[in-house]
Amino acid sequence: MNSRARVTESLGFRYLLSAYWWDEARFSAADVVESLLDHHLELEGLLRFFIAGIMQGSRQDDDICGQDYRTTIREIILGQYAEAEVICPFELYPESPYYGPVEGKQTFLDLANRAKEADFLIAYLPEASMGTAIEMWQAYGAGARILSISPMAENWVIKFLSDQVFATMEEFAEFIASDGPANISPGR
Numbered sequence: 634m635n636s637r638a639r640v641t642e643s644l645g646f647r648y649l650l651s652a653y654w655w656d657e658a659r660f661s662a663a664d665v666v667e668s669l670l671d672h673h674l675e676l677e678g679l680l681r682f683f684i685a686g687i688m689q690g691s692r693q694d695d696d697i698c699g700q701d702y703r704t705t706i707r708e709i710i711l712g713q714y715a716e717a718e719v720i721c722p723f724e725l726y727p728e729s730p731y732y733g734p735v736e737g738k739q740t741f742l743d744l745a746n747r748a749k750e751a752d753f754l755i756a757y758l759p760e761a762s763m764g765t766a767i768e769m770w771q772a773y774g775a776g777a778r779i780l781s782i783s784p785m786a787e788n789w790v791i792k793f794l795s796d797q798v799f800a801t802m803e804e805f806a807e808f809i810a811s812d813g814p815a816n817i818s819p820g821r
Contacts, residue, residue, distance in 0.1 A: 680717040680814075682710050683748050683777075685768040686757030688723065688730065695730045702757045702802070706782075709806045710755070720747055744768060749775040753814055755805075758783035758791060766790045778817050780805065 684706050688697050700723050707719050722729075722744045729740050741764070748754055748768035754777050756765050769779055773794045781795040782805045791798060796817050799805040808814075 679752075680714050681720065681750060681752050682714075682717055683720045683751035683754045683768070683772065684722070684757070685748060685754050685765045685772075687760060687762040687765060689764075690760050690762055697730050705802060706755055706757065706805075709802075709809050713809045713812065720751065722747075745771045748772045749777070751775075751777045753778045753780060756781040756783070756791070756795070758785060758788075761785070761788065769794045778814065780808070780814070 684703050686702060686706075688700070689695075690698050692698070703721050703723055707721065710717055710719055726732075726740050726744075729737065732740060744764075745767055748771045751772055754769060754772035756769055756779060758765055758781060769781075769790060772779055778796045779794050781791045781798045782800075782802055783791050783798060784800055785791055786798045786800070797808065797813070799808065
């Protein structure tokens with residue numbers, strides 16, 4: 634459940650949808666709820682970012698690709714959204730490439746579910762990653778905004794699931810620093 638859904642449920646906005654206290658001539662129920670949610674999320678700093686990205690890629694051994702990009706992305710996000718929650722799979726499960734089948738599957742499924750709970754999924758893809766593609770799909774289905782950092786802008790997963798694609802980390806950093814996520818419309 635992403636932040637918007639958590640706030641909606643926790644504040645009992647289901648009641649507001651059935652209430653008739655607003656002037657229907659001026660505001661729709663959706664406008665009122667959207668405005669209240671935006672204001673509450675802004676006040677509470679509840680934005681949740683999920684850092685998806687290559688871990689094993691196309692490797693055929695149990696080693697992993699460099700993970701330094703995760704620290705960079707975290708710093709970029711927290712530089713603009715200091716109160717945000719940043720979820721990093723590598724921090725949660727640093728030894729995951731070495732897990733056995735049962736623990737590995739549990740970890741894989743847990744991360745796919747955590748991706749669904751994000752408001753924004755940041756996908757770092759210098760090359761294809763099946764795990765990241767699944768996390769993107771899960772987040773997309775749950776309504777999260779997807780920001781991809783990749784030279785593969787024509788890859789269908791990146792092209793069709795991303796709200797924005799950046800060729801470089803620098804472009805992504807500029808977007809975040811300019812409060813770009815606030816300008817991504819909530820509807821697809």
